Amino acid sequence: MIDFGYTVHKERLIDxxxxxxxxxxxxxxxxxxVLTCIACGSCTATCSAxxxxxxxxxxxxTLLRRGEIEPLKKEMQKCMLCGKCIxxxxxxxxxxxxxxxxxxxxxxxx
Amino acid sequence: MxxxxxxxxxxxxxxTAASRLANLGDKVIxxxxxxxxxxxxxxxxxLFPNRRPxxxxxxxxxxxxxxxxxxxxxxxxxxxTSQPSGFHMELESGEILDCDVLLLATxxxxxxxxxxxxxxxxxxxxxxxxxxxxxxxxxxxxxxTSQGEVPSRVGFxxxxxSRDEKVGNLYCSKVCCVTGVKQAIEIKxxxxxxxxxxxxxxxxxxxxxxxEMYYEAQQKWDIxxxxxxxxxxxxxxxxxxxxxxEDTLTSRPLRMTVDLLVxxxxxxxxxxxxxxxxxxxxxxxxxxxxxSLDEHTRFNxxxxxxxxxxxxxKGPLTISKTIADAGEAALQIHNYLKTIK
Amino acid sequence: MIIEGKKRIWQDYQKEIADDRYFYVRSCIRQNFFPGSEKxxxxxxxxxxxxxxxxxxxxxxxxxxxxxxxxxxxxxxxxVIARQFSxxxxxxxxxxxxxxxxxxxxxxxxxxxxxxxxxxLKKVRGYLKEATGRxxxxxxxxxxxxxxxxxxxxxxxARGIRRLVDxxxxxxLRVVEHIGCHYSKMFPSKGVGxxxxxxxxxxxxxxxxxxxxDYPERRHCxxxxxxxxxxxxxRGYSLANSKKKFESxxxxxxxxxxxxxxxxxxxxxxxxxxxxxxxxxxYGENGEGIPVLTYEELAGLILGYDPWDLGxxxxxxxxxxxxxxxxxxxxxxxxxxxxxxQDLGKPDAxxxxxxx
Numbered sequence: 074m075i076d077f078g079y080t081v082h083k084e085r086l087i088d089x090x091x092x093x094x095x096x097x098x099x100x101x102x103x104x105x106x107v108l109t110c111i112a113c114g115s116c117t118a119t120c121s122a123x124x125x126x127x128x129x130x131x132x133x134x135t136l137l138r139r140g141e142i143e144p145l146k147k148e149m150q151k152c153m154l155c156g157k158c159i160x161x162x163x164x165x166x167x168x169x170x171x172x173x174x175x176x177x178x179x180x181x182x183x
Numbered sequence: 184m185x186x187x188x189x190x191x192x193x194x195x196x197x198x199t200a201a202s203r204l205a206n207l208g209d210k211v212i213x214x215x216x217x218x219x220x221x222x223x224x225x226x227x228x229x230l231f232p233n234r235r236p237x238x239x240x241x242x243x244x245x246x247x248x249x250x251x252x253x254x255x256x257x258x259x260x261x262x263x264t265s266q267p268s269g270f271h272m273e274l275e276s277g278e279i280l281d282c283d284v285l286l287l288a289t290x291x292x293x294x295x296x297x298x299x300x301x302x303x304x305x306x307x308x309x310x311x312x313x314x315x316x317x318x319x320x321x322x323x324x325x326x327x328t329s330q331g332e333v334p335s336r337v338g339f340x341x342x343x344x345s346r347d348e349k350v351g352n353l354y355c356s357k358v359c360c361v362t363g364v365k366q367a368i369e370i371k372x373x374x375x376x377x378x379x380x381x382x383x384x385x386x387x388x389x390x391x392x393x394x395e396m397y398y399e400a401q402q403k404w405d406i407x408x409x410x411x412x413x414x415x416x417x418x419x420x421x422x423x424x425x426x427x428x429e430d431t432l433t434s435r436p437l438r439m440t441v442d443l444l445v446x447x448x449x450x451x452x453x454x455x456x457x458x459x460x461x462x463x464x465x466x467x468x469x470x471x472x473x474x475s476l477d478e479h480t481r482f483n484x485x486x487x488x489x490x491x492x493x494x495x496x497k498g499p500l501t502i503s504k505t506i507a508d509a510g511e512a513a514l515q516i517h518n519y520l521k522t523i524k
Numbered sequence: 525m526i527i528e529g530k531k532r533i534w535q536d537y538q539k540e541i542a543d544d545r546y547f548y549v550r551s552c553i554r555q556n557f558f559p560g561s562e563k564x565x566x567x568x569x570x571x572x573x574x575x576x577x578x579x580x581x582x583x584x585x586x587x588x589x590x591x592x593x594x595x596x597x598x599x600x601x602x603x604v605i606a607r608q609f610s611x612x613x614x615x616x617x618x619x620x621x622x623x624x625x626x627x628x629x630x631x632x633x634x635x636x637x638x639x640x641x642x643x644x645l646k647k648v649r650g651y652l653k654e655a656t657g658r659x660x661x662x663x664x665x666x667x668x669x670x671x672x673x674x675x676x677x678x679x680x681x682a683r684g685i686r687r688l689v690d691x692x693x694x695x696x697l698r699v700v701e702h703i704g705c706h707y708s709k710m711f712p713s714k715g716v717g718x719x720x721x722x723x724x725x726x727x728x729x730x731x732x733x734x735x736x737x738d739y740p741e742r743r744h745c746x747x748x749x750x751x752x753x754x755x756x757x758x759r760g761y762s763l764a765n766s767k768k769k770f771e772s773x774x775x776x777x778x779x780x781x782x783x784x785x786x787x788x789x790x791x792x793x794x795x796x797x798x799x800x801x802x803x804x805x806x807y808g809e810n811g812e813g814i815p816v817l818t819y820e821e822l823a824g825l826i827l828g829y830d831p832w833d834l835g836x837x838x839x840x841x842x843x844x845x846x847x848x849x850x851x852x853x854x855x856x857x858x859x860x861x862x863x864x865x866q867d868l869g870k871p872d873a874x875x876x877x878x879x880x
Contacts, residue, residue: 135433297533300720
């Protein structure tokens with residue numbers, strides 16, 4: 074192999090066909106309220122952790138649905154389970170349980 | 184001499200206005216260019232928001248048309264001139280018609296999806312429009328891919344031909360978002376194992392029961408709404424369609440394959456409406472739909488006395504709103520008829 | 525695929541291409557990478573079709589390469605182009621033909637600018653006069669050399685002795701066509717067939733007997749584009765774009781790729797070698813690459829010109845498998861001989877791509 078002085082950039086797109094949907098399927102059974110999320114961002118706006126740490130719970134929802142497991146694992150660790158998001162969600166998504174259910178699903182994947 | 188109103192257009196608006204005017208004792212002639220009246224409603228299977236059969240509404244409209252209404256199909260207006268008292272028309276059949284009042288109820292056309300070249304309508308077999316899908320529902324034939332298989336993944340593309348500078352239609356067509364959600368539910372009902380996706384910029388669920396339908400689509404039917412506009416479609420070797428979308432919520436491009444892609448096409452003004460408007464000197468808006476005399480207080484009047492307009496010739500409307508609008512137009516006409524000698 | 529759908533779109537995007545008396549301007553870089561191509565164009569146009577194609581010895585680059593790398597400001601580019609038009613006017617021509625696609629894009633862009641902003645045109649006339657004392661007229665017609673070959677594709681068939689058909693099986697060859705971004709993406713109406721389903725190369729392939737392959741990444745840029753790859757550290761980004769195309773076209777097993785830009789065949793050809801050395805992958809069959817041709821090389825092959833006269837020996841992906849499929853004879857011992865038969869030496873063989 075020759076080193077020409079550069080490497081080939083990896084694709085950064087979300088390959089939906091190939092992504093692992095098992096975590097989402099687990100959530101559909103154990104916390105189906107996640108299905109009604111409309112990504113309005115009320116949760117992220119009020120989030121305690123998100124004020125000081127690079128954490129976005131709306132993004133957690135979206136990554137979950139796209140099957141982007143690796144970024145999901147990293148992102149959801151930052152939630153403090155304070156519950157402020159649940160107070161403001163217009164669709165009634167139970168995000169505390171969502172976080173716990175995601176963790177269970179990820180543990181099951183191993 | 185009894186005053187005559189000629190209604191050009193035998194769709195929902197035309198039929199409603201005709202029956203209202205006849206009930207009020209006014210003389211009406213209803214001109215329709217096609218072989219039968221009913222307009223686009225003949226092609227819809229089930230109507231939002233409650234998914235009731237379209238033919239029920241069509242039957243109701245037909246029943247209301249008393250035999251006092253002179254219905255003339257296969258008629259097109261070749262020329263119209265304004266007279267001191269009324270209007271003089273020459274039809275393409277050669278017939279001459281004189282009347283006191285004109286009601287333009289010429290309706291709309293659906294956007295020709297072939298203009299969005301990047302979606303491949305008319306080129307890729309598995310790309311169809313919402314109108315095609317509604318005809319498939321209407322005909323009772325099973326929904327299949329072009330290879331005759333049950334679709335396991337169906338995508339709906341919102342805003343095709345609307346809100347799009349590239350095709351010259353900046354306006355929103357109003358009814359496509361709710362149609363997309365309705366059709367998504369209808370497909371999922373037929374094929375519970377399928378995965379349905381809606382690709383949208385905004386979800387315009389503005390009327391009563393619409394937002395609840397969106398909630399039901401997500402919660403009961405597990406329909407996925409992905410915020411991002413489809414930029415290109417391509418065909419795989421197995422005729423499935425591969426899509427390029429931005430997943431705006433994660434700010435990353437996304438690629439996925441669907442078996443069937445449904446384009447939610449919007450309204451465009453009918454060329455016939457524009458032709459008549461030019462003949463009559465009626466104002467046309469920048470969006471090429473007809474302009475009323477006043478947006479709030481004279482919604483069915485035009486700048487020319489004696490010329491009224493009803494229905495989607497003025498812009499996108501739902502069926503229930505078209506019926507209400509046409510009813511109002513009929514009342515305005517009835518009142519106007521009392522004032523002229 | 526419903527081909528009628530594509531045909532309707534092609535009908536919508538027709539453009540006027542002059543049929544004689546061309547003022548030809550060369551590409552900065554094509555002769556390095558594809559030495560036979562421009563010569564082949566002149567040979568076909570002047571000797572075969574007896575057309576008047578004139579080159580002025582004083583013509584220069586259009587400065588597109590500098591403009592697109594942000595080192596030449598737009599005013600300078602416009603003035604350089606104005607000078608090219610001045611040479612055209614002075615030589616008595618009105619039909620402008622460019623060899624390079626970026627040139628074509630830049631000339632189109634400049635002419636559009638002058639059409640919508642006549643005060644800018646006036647300003648540029650001032651610049652040119654001040655700098656060189658020259659005056660100019662606008663060309664009546666600007667076309668790309670591939671448009672001209674497209675226009676005369678039937679005449680080439682009439683004189684041709686080869687078809688794009690596997691001479692053993694009789695099956696049409698499967699061809700991937702790739703247009704340069706600057707051909708029609710900026711101004712779809714200036715490209716034959718528009719931007720979505722461009723027809724200029726499809727027309728040639730169909731006329732000469734081949735079958736066009738439509739694959740998902742058909743529209744994607746090859747990754748050329750000056751700014752991206754001029755700096756070595758950025759080249760991986762350029763390379764990734766070509767790789768995306770190769771990955772997408774590989775399952776369709778194309779026999780060759782046809783392009784109409786100077787940069788695209790250079791990238792699509794060279795990057796196959798680079799990727800094979802960096803990652804070990806090849807995109808053709810049996811460890812071969814997918815040969816890449818320019819439209820002049822292809823027209824030359826159809827007309828029966830010798831492959832080595834066309835410069836095919838300097839392609840990094842060997843064209844021999846394609847020549848074998850079409851049934852074009854070639855003399856391997858003459859492959860690396862110069863014009864007067866002098867021995868130019870042999871290049872080293874790549875470690876992964878099959879070499880001939």
